Amino acid sequence: MQRELRLDGVGRRYGIRGPWVLRGIDLGVTPGTLVRVEGTNGSGKSTLLRLLAGIDAPTEGRVTGRPRTAYVPERFPPALPFTAAAYLTHLGTVHGLSRRAAARAAGQWLERLGVAAHASTPLARLSKGSSQKVAVAQALLAEPELLVLDEAWTGLDADARGELERAVAERTASGGAVVFVDHDPRRLADARGATYTVRDGALHRRTEHLGVPDGPRVVVRVQGPPGDVLPAGALRIAAAEEDRPGSYSLTVPASHSDVLLRTLLTAGTRWHVVSVHAQEGPR
Numbered sequence: 001m002q003r004e005l006r007l008d009g010v011g012r013r014y015g016i017r018g019p020w021v022l023r024g025i026d027l028g029v030t031p032g033t034l035v036r037v038e039g040t041n042g043s044g045k046s047t048l049l050r051l052l053a054g055i056d057a058p059t060e061g062r063v064t065g066r067p068r069t070a071y072v073p074e075r076f077p078p079a080l081p082f083t084a085a086a087y088l089t090h091l092g093t094v095h096g097l098s099r100r101a102a103a104r105a106a107g108q109w110l111e112r113l114g115v116a117a118h119a120s121t122p123l124a125r126l127s128k129g130s131s132q133k134v135a136v137a138q139a140l141l142a143e144p145e146l147l148v149l150d151e152a153w154t155g156l157d158a159d160a161r162g163e164l165e166r167a168v169a170e171r172t173a174s175g176g177a178v179v180f181v182d183h184d185p186r187r188l189a190d191a192r193g194a195t196y197t198v199r200d201g202a203l204h205r206r207t208e209h210l211g212v213p214d215g216p217r218v219v220v221r222v223q224g225p226p227g228d229v230l231p232a233g234a235l236r237i238a239a240a241e242e243d244r245p246g247s248y249s250l251t252v253p254a255s256h257s258d259v260l261l262r263t264l265l266t267a268g269t270r271w272h273v274v275s276v277h278a279q280e281g282p283r
C-alpha cells in the first residue's frame with residue numbers, strides 16, 4: 001500500500017430523506033496499520049466498512065487514495081453456481097492473478113483454513129462455517145493492500161480463527177492495512193493499532209492500542225549489527241525495546257509470533273534470534 005486511504009467529510013444516509021447514519025467522517029488509513037471499529041448495534045459500523053471497502057459510495061464527502069482492497073462482508077452471498085475452488089479461482093483472476101496462480105492460491109487458502117476437503121463442493125451446499133471460510137479465502141487470496149473484515153471471525157472454528165489472525169499479521173507486516181469489526185473485544189486486543197468508536201454518526205478515536213492487553217504474548221530477543229534498523233514489518237506488529245546496541249526484545253501477541261519470526265529471518269540484514277519465550281498473564 002503506497003499511500004493513505006482518506007475519507008474527508010464523508011456522510012452516508014439511506015434514501016433521500018433517511019436519517020444520516022454517518023456524517024462528517026474524517027479518517028486516514030495508513031499503510032501497515034490495524035484499525036478496530038467499535039460501536040453499539042446499528043451505530044453504523046458496517047456502513048463505514050462498506051465505504052472503506054469501496055462497495056458503497058458516500059452520500060457526501062470524498063474518498064481518495066483507494067488501494068487494492070478486499071472485503072469480507074457480514075453476510076456472504078453464497079448461492080452462486082460454483083464449487084468453492086472454482087469460485088475462488090475465478091475471483092483470483094478478477095483480482096489480476098493468472099488462472100494458474102489463482103488456482104494455486106485458492107488451494108492454499110482452502111488448505112490453511114481447513115476446508116480443502118470441500119474444494120469441489122458447490123457453494124450452495126457448504127455449511128455456514130465452511131461458507132465463511134470461503135468468504136475469508138476470497139478476501140485473502142490476492143494479498144490485498146487493504147483488508148476490510150466485518151465480523152469475519154464469526155462462525156469460524158478455533159484453527160481458522162487463529163489462521164485469520166495470522167493472515168492479519170501478515171498483511172500488516174507487509175505494509176498493508178487491515179480494518180475490522182468484531183463483537184469479541186479480545187480479538188487482536190494485544191495487536192498494535194488504533195480503535196475508533198462509531199457513536200451518533202461520528203467517529204471517535206479511542207486509544208493508541210487496541211482493547212485490553214491481556215492475551216498471551218511472545219517475546220523474541222534478537223541480535224543484529226549495532227546501528228542496524230529493525231525491519232519495518234517487524235516494527236509494525238511488535239513493540240521493540242533496545243536492550244543493548246543491536247540487541248532487541250520484541251513483544252507480539254502470540255498469534256503474530258510466527259509472522260514476526262518470518263519477517264526477521266527473511267530481512268536483508270542477518271538478525272540472529274537469541275530466544276523466543278511466552279509471556280503469560282497481566283503485565
Ligand SMILES: Nc1ncnc2c1ncn2[C@@H]1O[C@H](COP(=O)(O)OP(=O)(O)OP(=O)(O)O)[C@@H](O)[C@H]1O
Pocket residue numbers: 014021039040041042043044045046047048
Ligand atoms: N441498505 C440499507 N438500507 C437502509 N438502511 C440501512 C441499510 N444498511 C444499514 N441501514 C441502517 O443504517 C444504520 C446502521 O446500520 P449498520 O449495519 O451500518 O450498523 P452496525 O453498527 O454495523 O450494526 P450491527 O452491530 O447490528 O451490525 C441502521 O439504522 C440500519 O438500519
